[in-house]
Amino acid sequence: MRGMSAVPLHISGVGKEFTASGRRRAILADVDLDVAAGEVVALLGPSGCGKSTLLRLAGGLDTPTTGSVLVDGQPVRGFEPRCAVVFQEPRLLPWRNLERNVAFGLPRDVTGDRARAEVAHWLSVVGLAGFAKHRPRQVSGGMAQRAALARALARRPGVLLLDEPFAALDALTRLRMQDLLADVQREAGTTVLLVTHDVDEALHLADRIVLLGAGPSARKTAPTVGPPSQGEPPQDSVAESGSRRRTACGQPGDVDDAASIRLVLDVPGARPRDRGDSGLAALRSSLLAELGVRTPAAVAS
Numbered sequence: 001m002r003g004m005s006a007v008p009l010h011i012s013g014v015g016k017e018f019t020a021s022g023r024r025r026a027i028l029a030d031v032d033l034d035v036a037a038g039e040v041v042a043l044l045g046p047s048g049c050g051k052s053t054l055l056r057l058a059g060g061l062d063t064p065t066t067g068s069v070l071v072d073g074q075p076v077r078g079f080e081p082r083c084a085v086v087f088q089e090p091r092l093l094p095w096r097n098l099e100r101n102v103a104f105g106l107p108r109d110v111t112g113d114r115a116r117a118e119v120a121h122w123l124s125v126v127g128l129a130g131f132a133k134h135r136p137r138q139v140s141g142g143m144a145q146r147a148a149l150a151r152a153l154a155r156r157p158g159v160l161l162l163d164e165p166f167a168a169l170d171a172l173t174r175l176r177m178q179d180l181l182a183d184v185q186r187e188a189g190t191t192v193l194l195v196t197h198d199v200d201e202a203l204h205l206a207d208r209i210v211l212l213g214a215g216p217s218a219r220k221t222a223p224t225v226g227p228p229s230q231g232e233p234p235q236d237s238v239a240e241s242g243s244r245r246r247t248a249c250g251q252p253g254d255v256d257d258a259a260s261i262r263l264v265l266d267v268p269g270a271r272p273r274d275r276g277d278s279g280l281a282a283l284r285s286s287l288l289a290e291l292g293v294r295t296p297a298a299v300a301s
């Protein structure tokens with residue numbers, strides 16, 4: 001699509017510290033994550049654990065304290081032109097109409113008729129062809145967010161970084177936007193790193209789900225598809241293995257608050273997945289349990 005080519009993202013040994021009120025605080029430590037070209041990875045984790053920080057580091061909007069980020073094998077230093085970011089709020093320029101906002105995302109070498117064609121194309125992809133001349137305040141929140149997505153796509157990013165892009169939308173608009181993202185991703189094939197709080201969104205859209213949080217680091221697991229058979233320890237239960245790991249490693253005094261990758265989960269089946277897929281129910285319960293939310297299914301298993 002429009003010359004867009006997916007590229008891999010390689011995050012290696014990344015740590016991030018911030019200084020606030022004179023105190024240094026480690027937010028992320030030893031984060032290792034490889035996202036293949038064209039893969040969709042969802043980043044889940046408790047509020048404040050550093051998901052947005054990691055996304056910002058991936059896009060060069062901030063610099064890691066340790067470790068490195070590579071996009072298509074090249075180190076990210078400063079704002080990364082091969083990435084485009086969509087935030088929770090559209091961040092459109094209010095004095096520009098939608099088409100001029102989308103044009104803002106175009107690479108510098110795309111001008112004139114080609115630029116106009118590109119803008120028209122992306123507005124059409126996100127269903128805003130009839131609103132090109134509208135200003136952001138003249139359209140709904142969902143439409144403004146679609147324009148923000150079009151602006152990001154107009155950059156033809158190798159990696160699309162999405163920071164809770166649908167969180168501020170009403171439930172129905174959110175579902176429609178998820179479907180739109182799935183369509184766009186399928187057509188463009190771009191690499192996507194998606195920060196979300198929404199387990200269902202992650203299960204619907206992602207190839208892999210990465211759980212970020214404080215505590216001992218990563219375990220890659222096969223998906224949980226049902227309760228363990230009789231007499232067998234629940235080795236594949238995300239919730240069980242997570243709690244066991246914390247018990248074994250959680251010695252008082254050696255707890256590091258910095259977040260790292262706790263779990264990497266392959267989601268079975270082709271995306272976008274059926275929202276009613278009962279096969280994902282166990283996985284959903286396990287993920288929610290990892291996030292500290294108890295569900296009847298998790299309790300039963």
Ligand SMILES: Nc1ncnc2c1ncn2[C@@H]1O[C@H](COP(=O)(O)OP(=O)(O)OP(=O)(O)O)[C@@H](O)[C@H]1O
Nearest residue numbers: 018019020027045046047048049050051052053054
């Ligand atoms: N520039 C900054 N200076 C100081 N602290 C920061 C800065 N940016 C983020 N933090 C802190 O880093 C921590 C992680 O923030 P971040 O926004 O990455 O978390 P998050 O997991 O995305 O949260 P949420 O899910 O609530 O959006 C928070 O405690 C936040 O206050």
